[in-house]
Amino acid sequence: MKTEGDGSAPRLAAARALLQVLDQGKALDSALDQAVAALATARDRALARRLSHAVLRDWPALDGLLGKLIKRRPARRDRLVWFVLAVGLAELRQQREPAPAVVHAAVAAVAAAGLGRLKGLANAVLRNYQRQRSTLEAGQDDDPVLAWGYPRWLIERIRQDWPAQWEQILAAGNQPPPLTLRVNRRHWCRDEALAALLAAGHQAAPLDGLPDALVLSQRAAVSALPGFADGGLSVQDGAAQLAVEHLDLVAGQRVLDACAAPGGKAAHILERADVELTAVDVDARRLDQVADNFRRLQLGGRLVVGNAADPAAWWDGQPFDRILVDAPCSATGVIRRHPDIRWLRQPGDIAALVALQASLLDALWPLLVPGGILVYATCSVLAVENHEQGRSFLERHEDADVIDHDQLPGLACQPGRQIVPGALDLDGFYHLAMRKLQPD
Numbered sequence: 001m002k003t004e005g006d007g008s009a010p011r012l013a014a015a016r017a018l019l020q021v022l023d024q025g026k027a028l029d030s031a032l033d034q035a036v037a038a039l040a041t042a043r044d045r046a047l048a049r050r051l052s053h054a055v056l057r058d059w060p061a062l063d064g065l066l067g068k069l070i071k072r073r074p075a076r077r078d079r080l081v082w083f084v085l086a087v088g089l090a091e092l093r094q095q096r097e098p099a100p101a102v103v104h105a106a107v108a109a110v111a112a113a114g115l116g117r118l119k120g121l122a123n124a125v126l127r128n129y130q131r132q133r134s135t136l137e138a139g140q141d142d143d144p145v146l147a148w149g150y151p152r153w154l155i156e157r158i159r160q161d162w163p164a165q166w167e168q169i170l171a172a173g174n175q176p177p178p179l180t181l182r183v184n185r186r187h188w189c190r191d192e193a194l195a196a197l198l199a200a201g202h203q204a205a206p207l208d209g210l211p212d213a214l215v216l217s218q219r220a221a222v223s224a225l226p227g228f229a230d231g232g233l234s235v236q237d238g239a240a241q242l243a244v245e246h247l248d249l250v251a252g253q254r255v256l257d258a259c260a261a262p263g264g265k266a267a268h269i270l271e272r273a274d275v276e277l278t279a280v281d282v283d284a285r286r287l288d289q290v291a292d293n294f295r296r297l298q299l300g301g302r303l304v305v306g307n308a309a310d311p312a313a314w315w316d317g318q319p320f321d322r323i324l325v326d327a328p329c330s331a332t333g334v335i336r337r338h339p340d341i342r343w344l345r346q347p348g349d350i351a352a353l354v355a356l357q358a359s360l361l362d363a364l365w366p367l368l369v370p371g372g373i374l375v376y377a378t379c380s381v382l383a384v385e386n387h388e389q390g391r392s393f394l395e396r397h398e399d400a401d402v403i404d405h406d407q408l409p410g411l412a413c414q415p416g417r418q419i420v421p422g423a424l425d426l427d428g429f430y431h432l433a434m435r436k437l438q439p440d
């Protein structure tokens with residue numbers, strides 16, 4: 001990929017973002033937004049993004065190699081050099097660019113960071129890596145942490161939950177995700193959207209079992225896609241588009257989206273049926289994004305800032321026909337889109353998330369009309385957040401009856417359906433649809 005000047009700017013931006021993620025626990029998207037702001041071209045911004053993703057997917061191996069190649073760890077104030085070199089090593093390992101160009105750009109990035117006195121070190125480290133690569137990398141494949149690029153605890157949990165699919169799940173998390181679109185049925189039908197995309201020179205195709213989804217085979221500037229600006233298209237993974245299929249919507253229903261921001265599924269609900277939607281989220285800033293999305297898509301719903309686990313504060317007492325609980329979760333199903341999740345999430349976070357999910361489900365179930373449907377969804381692959389959570393809910397609520405939805409994509413996992421990453425080129429998602437039984 002050709003870059004402006006000596007190629008140092010995107011590498012330095014990637015390194016700055018990585019330092020914030022890996023040393024300071026910041027989310028990659030916001031760290032990158034800040035780090036790439038000064039880059040001159042979209043191409044440089046895309047390169048910084050791609051390189052930071054590459055490093056996060058291979059961090060244990062890269063960090064370990066640097067530990068072998070650098071005898072004395074740099075002082076704290078020089079810490080950035082570690083990440084510039086991690087970017088350089090990732091590029092050398094990927095072999096997409098000629099090695100001399102990679103070394104040159106990394107050394108220039110060290111200088112651009114104001115660490116000119118470490119240029120010699122940077123040059124030596126990358127050249128030594130090239131010379132000693134096979135010795136340095138010997139045995140890496142024997143350690144799953146180095147081979148897969150995930151923390152040990154997460155590999156163990158995924159292996160335990162998915163003994164037959166764990167390698168497929170880890171491998172899928174290391175692949176770049178497709179760009180998937182949702183067609184707004186109020187605007188046009190999927191065939192019309194597909195024809196407009198093809199006419200504009202994009203390669204697009206429908207996704208099986210997902211009536212509103214189109215997948216692009218090449219990256220594209222989303223805002224320039226035909227129909228995007230006036231609400232004909234949105235970006236949304238196919239797995240996230242399944243929630244609406246599980247909800248089985250009918251015009252006139254009262255629908256609650258209890259964890260609604262940034263509004264992808266809320267908008268899909270409104271695009272699909274003339275329902276009366278209440279969208280709740282505890283985070284006011286994130287709820288603003290729902291408002292922005294509704295504006296672009298020309299949709300309307302009632303937006304409420306509130307704690308869904310405490311409906312007394314915002315519920316008007318009228319029961320809902322449909323409730324979507326797209327719960328806060330580990331996000332272990334969307335690691336291919338957010339490679340930072342594997343490093344930011346800690347094993348201790350999971351129990352707190354499971355408790356929060358259970359409290360949301362228990363608090364919202366009474367708001368459902370008898371005969372109504374509640375859909376519980378997560379973008380997790382962990383059993384404890386998904387079918388185990390579903391099982392405990394069913395033990396606590398005898399008036400809940402599982403709807404199997406065998407016709408929808410996913411693996412039946414009693415109760416609910418799991419989209420297992422790697423099986424269908426979808427994000428990892430879990431859905432459980434439950435109908436409330438009429439009282440005796």
Ligand SMILES: C[S@@+](CC[C@H](N)C(=O)[O-])C[C@H]1O[C@@H](n2cnc3c(N)ncnc32)[C@H](O)[C@@H]1O
Binds near residue numbers: 258264280281326
């Ligand atoms: C997985 S995201 C929802 C994504 C959204 N449904 C969509 O499709 O765009 C989970 C959301 O739950 C919200 N949340 C977390 N705890 C909550 C609570 N107690 N009550 C309401 N919302 C909550 C978070 O702010 C976050 O926006």
